[in-house]
Amino acid sequence: MKITVLGCGALGQLWLTALFKKGFDVQGWLRVPQPYCSVNLLELDGSEFNQSVTANDPDFLAHSDLLLVTLKAWQVSDAVKTLAKKLPATSPILLIHNGMGTVEELNDVTQPLLLGATTQAARRDGNIIIHVANGTTHIGPAKHYDRDYSHLAVTLQDVLPDVAWHDNIHSAMWRKLAVNCVINPLTALMNCPNGELSQHLPQVELICAEVAHTMAREGIHTSTENLLFYVTQVIERTGENISSMLQDVRALRHTEIDYITGYLLRRARSHGLSLPENTRLYEQIKRKESEYERVGT
């Protein structure tokens, strides 16, 4: 099985390593084309994986059975549209990123789209990627397809466990969205590790209530208590983590806010709902981003 991994950041290198070690024919795809991408991963058992992997080979792409996309949400649409022109029409594209809304941007893509939400944790430290914690990757079809792709979960489970298949992935995506709507903007604004949010539970609850309200309108069964319980568990389990949004803000990079809180607000608006707490957080992050993006241009 030939697999192209689009995006060679922390999550991309984690998958490239796992796929390579299992003997898959794999290549990376970098934004700035290069014939090889260097994969340097510090694994959970303390061992290091250093390997140069083929990259940006259009012929390899044209024969790939799967395109695994590990880019940031805001990079997905342009990059996938370009690669989809060369990928076989029947090869699925699996999108694993924070937030939602990229599927709507990829309406013209003919390949089947699969969505993934993961709790695998990896971060960059200089030139090395550290696999911080194992987790579960939930995957499933973005739309209804006549063909069944659940065999992919079986294949990927053997590569980087755990991988779970969902015929209806949307509730898993929304639960992850709830986590990101709470942890990402709050930690980015308070400049703190995830665990510190356990001291701000009233605000966490307000955000969860607004997400639960919107989810109910989307037809997804949940409650504020249920989301609050789930989100506080993630806050505890990832207590030492610096969230991806805080990392982006510290590095003066564009954040995924438009696909996290922004997506939530767009869905809420379509149901005639207003979400004051999430709107405030969204505006604060956009303001922060525009301050450094204006300076950078």
Ligand code: KPL
């Ligand atoms: O997904 C994450 C992120 O940082 O983007 C969480 C789950 C919040 C872990 O830090």
